[in-house]
Amino acid sequence: MVALPDVEPATDRRLVDIRGLTVDFDMGARVSRVLHGIDLSIDKGEVVGLVGESGCGKSVTWLAVLGLLGPRAHVGGIATLGGEPLLGIGDERLSRVRGGRIAMIFQDPTACLNPVKRIGAQVCEALHLHRGIVGERARAEARRLLDRVGIAAAAQRMNEYPHQMSGGMNQRVMIATALAGEPDLLVADEPTTALDATIQAQILDLLREVRRDTGMAMVLISHDLGVVAENCDRVAVMYCGRVVEQAPAERLFEKPSHPYTRGLLAALPDLAGPTRRLESIPGNVPEPWNLPTGCAFAPRCGACRDFCTGTVPPYRAVAAGHLVACARAGFLHHAPSAQSSAVAR
Amino acid sequence: MMRYLAIRGLRAILTIAFVVTFAFFILRLSGDPALLILSPEAPPEAVEAFRKSWGLDRPLWEQYLRYFVAIFEGNLGRSMRDGRPALDLVMDRVPATLMLTLPAFALKLLIGVPAGIFAALRRNSFVDRLVIVCSVAGHSVPSFVLGLVLVLLFAVNLNWLPSGGADNWKHAILPVVTLGTAGAAIIARFTRSAMLEVLGQPYVRAALAKGVPWPSVVWRHALPNAAIPTVTIIGFMVGTLIAGAVVVESVFSWPGVGRMLVVGVANRDLAVVQCVLLLVAMCMVASNFTVDLLYGWIDPRLRAWATGASGH
Numbered sequence: 034m035v036a037l038p039d040v041e042p043a044t045d046r047r048l049v050d051i052r053g054l055t056v057d058f059d060m061g062a063r064v065s066r067v068l069h070g071i072d073l074s075i076d077k078g079e080v081v082g083l084v085g086e087s088g089c090g091k092s093v094t095w096l097a098v099l100g101l102l103g104p105r106a107h108v109g110g111i112a113t114l115g116g117e118p119l120l121g122i123g124d125e126r127l128s129r130v131r132g133g134r135i136a137m138i139f140q141d142p143t144a145c146l147n148p149v150k151r152i153g154a155q156v157c158e159a160l161h162l163h164r165g166i167v168g169e170r171a172r173a174e175a176r177r178l179l180d181r182v183g184i185a186a187a188a189q190r191m192n193e194y195p196h197q198m199s200g201g202m203n204q205r206v207m208i209a210t211a212l213a214g215e216p217d218l219l220v221a222d223e224p225t226t227a228l229d230a231t232i233q234a235q236i237l238d239l240l241r242e243v244r245r246d247t248g249m250a251m252v253l254i255s256h257d258l259g260v261v262a263e264n265c266d267r268v269a270v271m272y273c274g275r276v277v278e279q280a281p282a283e284r285l286f287e288k289p290s291h292p293y294t295r296g297l298l299a300a301l302p303d304l305a306g307p308t309r310r311l312e313s314i315p316g317n318v319p320e321p322w323n324l325p326t327g328c329a330f331a332p333r334c335g336a337c338r339d340f341c342t343g344t345v346p347p348y349r350a351v352a353a354g355h356l357v358a359c360a361r362a363g364f365l366h367h368a369p370s371a372q373s374s375a376v377a378r
Numbered sequence: 379m380m381r382y383l384a385i386r387g388l389r390a391i392l393t394i395a396f397v398v399t400f401a402f403f404i405l406r407l408s409g410d411p412a413l414l415i416l417s418p419e420a421p422p423e424a425v426e427a428f429r430k431s432w433g434l435d436r437p438l439w440e441q442y443l444r445y446f447v448a449i450f451e452g453n454l455g456r457s458m459r460d461g462r463p464a465l466d467l468v469m470d471r472v473p474a475t476l477m478l479t480l481p482a483f484a485l486k487l488l489i490g491v492p493a494g495i496f497a498a499l500r501r502n503s504f505v506d507r508l509v510i511v512c513s514v515a516g517h518s519v520p521s522f523v524l525g526l527v528l529v530l531l532f533a534v535n536l537n538w539l540p541s542g543g544a545d546n547w548k549h550a551i552l553p554v555v556t557l558g559t560a561g562a563a564i565i566a567r568f569t570r571s572a573m574l575e576v577l578g579q580p581y582v583r584a585a586l587a588k589g590v591p592w593p594s595v596v597w598r599h600a601l602p603n604a605a606i607p608t609v610t611i612i613g614f615m616v617g618t619l620i621a622g623a624v625v626v627e628s629v630f631s632w633p634g635v636g637r638m639l640v641v642g643v644a645n646r647d648l649a650v651v652q653c654v655l656l657l658v659a660m661c662m663v664a665s666n667f668t669v670d671l672l673y674g675w676i677d678p679r680l681r682a683w684a685t686g687a688s689g690h
Contacts, residue, residue: 101583124592125591131588131589137584145580145584148581149676149677149678159588162588162589162590211588214589
């Protein structure tokens, strides 16, 4: 195998660079590490999927980057945006980045909108903060944005409150608010998890359209591999506070290298191929304060060897842009699973 | 909206009627005013004449009906002590009580609300713990104990302030502080827990994520939401402005409505006691109603009349 760089070189296409990001939560009696050195980069205009089970640190990564974890969290490592540092830059500069350069939308849109403020006012607030537009001009722009995200009768809807709208509508409002700041990157944290299946598809379509129009980059945090396969250029798989594998989306679904990724793919139903028994990954995700030594996945891994439990496996490139944190990656040969190609279409 | 108001109004009248009825029967079952106001040694003819002149010789149900009819005519009866109309007597005392309860109310708000907000923002800090300790103490020490301690300290030992009476503004300081402390403690506790709950809500994090600076998040996003439970307790306190100082007025011999109530009960001065209780009931009902309207103004989800009327 050709020697490949283990870290992707920074280029001028690079938007966000995260190196060795750690997060420790101060629980009073003990300090619990939930991120163990995340390396992740986002290029301009790129869509990166972040997948993994709940609690693996997908959301925490981005909350940490934006300084949204609160005083109990201690964040370490480096995160840069366009070459400028993001961690520890102070609230004032950070609040210009939040919403202005990196916007974030969340899982439960209705709970994320202030219940006592009108929809229009909440969009206008972002316009005021990031583009300095106020008054009638702000309302006109807010109307245009709400119209853009597919809210019918936007002018009337602006005077309504979040509880008068459906979850899907509220997620559209969140997207409009995010667009108000004209960000370079939109972090969509499980944007469709709380919504009906039909609404899910509409919201994902909307995100695709909006991205095509604005050219902004997007991080799609999800535990739904199907959603990620359809929408992302590149995918990073997280397990217990580490990125265990990342690769271009097609490659990941065709040639998954980490046993955990393979396990996730094997747990998906295959709609096109022959009927087979769905596999599940044995065991449970360990608690953050009770991680095994070495590879955190070792106790649940079918390919585990003695050396796996000794040290944490380093990140290695198995192909261009395909990085895996598994000591046995490259030695584990097995045919690309039939179901993965179905997912990747 | 009209339907909502009608239902609320009807309920308010029922509440007041219930209080009045209750007071009427309890007072009449708990002793004979004739024996208390005249002395027990008074000749039986005098007692009989007194009863007759006040209508106490009639059957209870007839007294009750007459009383109710009189209320609707605006006649709240006369004091059995000096024969003046009960309403006039009570109204004479209202300014004195308000002189204590209004400054105390301001004190409660000025200390309680900021202390609660500040404690919530600095959760688990020294200030937060101090606020919690003070509010538990202020809440659990009965006002007559606190009043007596303050008298002992500032009137007896330090001799800075008078221990009772109502000659000038200095006399009001100790009772106002006594009244205000307990209220401030309660408001601080409510405000703190309301604020803590709101600060944990997803929309607070979402507001930060969209770039709202922290001070604006607190003022414009968190506070209006935290106001809902706090307004409840403040509204309740508004209802006690007229007669919420019964104990404190007694401790400091302050000539207000509360003291009049205590004296009136002791003397079985039926009309006066009933008049005070009617006034209290009306204040409570009015403040509850105001709180309900405020809810709707603060929180669009609670605009009960809006959803009721437009048939959503």
